[in-house]
Amino acid sequence: MRVPARLGIIFLCHDELDVASQMVRVWREGGAAVAIHVDRRTSAAQFETLKSSLSDLDDLLWVRRQACDWGQFSMVEATQRAAENLLENFGDVTHLFVASGSCLPLRPVSELQDYLARHPGVDFIESVSAYDVGWTVGGLNIERFQQYFPVSWRKRRKLFDHLVEFQRRFRVRRRVPTGIAPHLGSQWWCLTRETIAAILYDPRRTEFDKFFKWVWIPDESYFQTLVRRHSTRIESRSLTLSNFDNQGKPYILYGDHGDVLAASRCFVARKIWPGAQDLLSRFPEDWGPDHARDEPNPITMERIIAAAATRRRLGRPGLYMQSRFPAKDRENGKTAKPYVVLQGFSDIFQNFEGWLASHIEGEVHGHLFGPDSVEFAGRPNLGPGVLSSQPECRDYDPSGFLTSLIRISDKRQIFQYGPRDQQQLNWFMVTDPNATFRVVTGAWVIPLMQSDMPFDDIRRVAARLQRIELQQLDIMRSVWVKADTEIWELSDFLARPADVLQRIIADLSVGQPPQIETLPPMRELDHVGRFLQRLRNAGLQPRLMGDFPATRSEEEWNV
Template sequence: MSVGVIMLVHAALDRAEQVVRHWVAGGCPVVVHVDKAVSQAEFTAFRGRLSDLPEVSFSARRKCHWGTWSLVGATQTAAEQILREHPQVEHIFLASGSCLPLRPVRDLCAYLKARPKIDFIESATTQDVPWTIGGLDAERFTLRFPFSWKHQRKLFDGYVRLQRRIRFKRKIPTGLQPHMGSQWWCLTRSTLSAILNDPMRQTYDRYFKRVWIPDESYFQTLARIHSERIESRSLTLSKFDFQGKPHIFYDDHLQLLRRSDCFVARKIWPQANILYDTFLQKNEGTVPQTEPAPAKIDRIFAKAVERRVRGRNGLYMQGRFPHAGVEGAMTAAPYSVFCGFNDVFEGFLDWLPRATPVRVHGHLFARDKVHFAGGEPSFTGALSDSAAVRDYAPRDFLTSLIWNTRGERQCFQFGPADVQDLNWKLALDPNAQISVISGAWAVPLFHSTRPFAEVRVEAARLQRVENKFLEILKTPYVKAKVRAWALADFIEAPMDALQDIVDEMGQKPPRRLTEVPKMVDLTGFGQFLQSLKNEVMHPYLMGDFPLSSVEAAPVPEPRRPYLVR
């Protein structure tokens, strides 16, 4: 028994020559179709280099366009030639110039010899597969497609819209149920001969000439009529991304391709020297008759597709950047946002790094500049403290800061006086831990020496801004971990609140706080709020403060350790 090979070539003729010689060395006659887009000089030189192989012949050339009948016509012409010139051939294997045999040719011949009546061709109805991409599944068989999708896109789209508008629908030839599958098949001589000599061939050809991507449906449909037995799978390994474009295999896919146990793979990068040198070398050893198992590597490709579509949290690339919702989490690691703590506690920025091993920044989104930890003018990742640079893309600023400091938790202060462009992004980021003391912004105003009229106006403005932020944090769409206290409630038990925040940071082992930073003097703060009320500004975010003096809740001193003898 012999296997014949039809090879469709349109580029990388030097690699195609290597593969042709490999097929012939394995005992397979080859009929080559070279796309007419290849120059006559290149074609003549290519044919001349293979003139020493009598088993190789060339079929009539035609110019092929993706998604059109030309590919089927080229395959038909080559198939008729191989059946006519090589009567000993019992199976015909369709391959492209970018296909690469992964196992010895004799292994494929032995595999097919043991299965003399089986046709290996993917063949399934459009209702049974999720392969189609672009909205044309059943419509590819009921509309007309006289224009090239790649080279006449406007005409293609316009003609499709016109047919939909007038509700045009083609009649499928009687007895034909359209099927789809991979273009790369291996058919028995009897099945292929029956397809090419079908008395209804003219009718079928005329119908499929106006089907979209007929190379994935012509033989797949007619094989269902003429085959004695079909195994609906291809012996060629081909993987596709989420856009329907084929994956290209490179040198670093060597072990992956070996693990698949497939006979042939496409598409191979023409410069993948290691792959060509490895798989085209002579192998005279005994090869076990193992079944092709592309499923062994399906998980890896599924993961690659997911990585391509979703990416990594907190890392953007130009392919996903414009598409909101496909970038995953905004940031790459957990971080903490403190709202009002620096207003309530003296030296909070110095205390927090002592209480837990984190990097504590000031107001990263202050209007004057970025207040990095330690007052540095720049930070990891070449981030500048320029407010103008930050405000050009505030989300990307925070994303870069968290990405470049993975492994160290970042904390920063935030308040209603800061730039508010990132409010929704913070609320929707599952990596954010947001702790808010509402109304704490009034404490610096209380201690300021500004005229009271200005203080009242500023207090009203800050309250409106913070209230909008709190409303966002209360929506059901929030993914951040949010804790919020009114100022009056917080100062009653600051130790418990700070302990909860530190515990949520996930520091291991958990530590009980033995000190809290000193709280600012709030004596007379209640009267200050009452004065704002008297001036027609109602400060409602602070909670209920008494008019009498407000003092910080006492913090119990830790007991001194003692030794029991």
């Protein structure tokens, strides 16, 4: 014959006492015995208000209050005191369950008690060896047992860190009491009466308490370790759904988690946001007798939280925000989507942007990083996502400008680039796998040749542009390049412009690329060879244009 189970709730609270009052009432009206410990630092007025709100429940136990510091032994002492009160006053209590004002029963308490009755003699407590498995998220693992931790990590962080470093340097090692092996786990456990009594009334309790008094966060190790000494059957899991992020902080559950919490069929969940009144009014939720014996299935909830933890740590590709600004070269993708950088084509062809836009699907811009203006497609004052065309706004954060533009639009972003443009993003772009570079080197010489500037100025500008483009090429040919890069010298491109443009169209097209029927009008190129020779004669060695014979007479280039 199955023996019925009755819960004894060790209820720990320190704030949000109005919510705590609701939770106490849920546990008590569900048939559980409740021992309440309120942190002594909670004001007397708040404490009396809580007692008054629960005055109609005459069999509640009010545990003698003490101040509880996070990560210190006072948390264990409060739990011990509440457990002793329950054992002494309720002889019919078969299991003790630790809960707080942030723990919300998701199913009727009677279903939890029936579940415990169907698992007689089982202690539900997460208990992981501190030597074998890294249970902790950040922080200390086995060192929390080997060193002394006399000060609060939260209140005196610097002193705490100095003490840890001091003990590491001088190899301070505490001796673990004989007969126990350090274990770690969640503080939200459910133990049988026999096991908790064996822990509390162990003849060596004074010795164990003295040892754990100097352990860091002993509420995650005291019962988890000693249960291994006394329990006959341990189920190393908690009946409370509780998850932590990559920094070891508990996840807060809000109103929009209601459906997935219900679907988990877990008995209890924490940590509930105090303002989530829709959760507080919905749960515990009774699904009827057909579901009274449903097994807890936290996998879906854990997957959602794991995905959220990954998203928080890695962010979304190409998204930079104040709350998660990544370190250099540790981004989850520099940009969100593929984009194309074309260099030299608009110098060779007239109206190249319009011609290219008519052959591919994408947003074809001019020189987005031009010195005088941001040349959005169509030249509006405000581009996609209300990005300004003012270069001062762009230059304040060039990478932010580029990543925002790419993320904002559904179309592929294609823009012109060259040595006249702002050069801060060269390394950023060539190390971005989303970037595609198609470059004709030395094409900048064509508009320079056709300018009306004095030749001395032309030579000076040519020297500067060539120096910049040579630096660009060094970057594009480095071993760190991740972009799709293809480079032609000007003379090689002009020898077969239709073939190169057809390849570019094919690279930028989805599906079958269109065939080029006509090329965009090409700028006047007859004098390139002689112009390059004049630069040589003036002491500048053109290095990026390829082979252009000097076929024109000197008289045609009189200044």
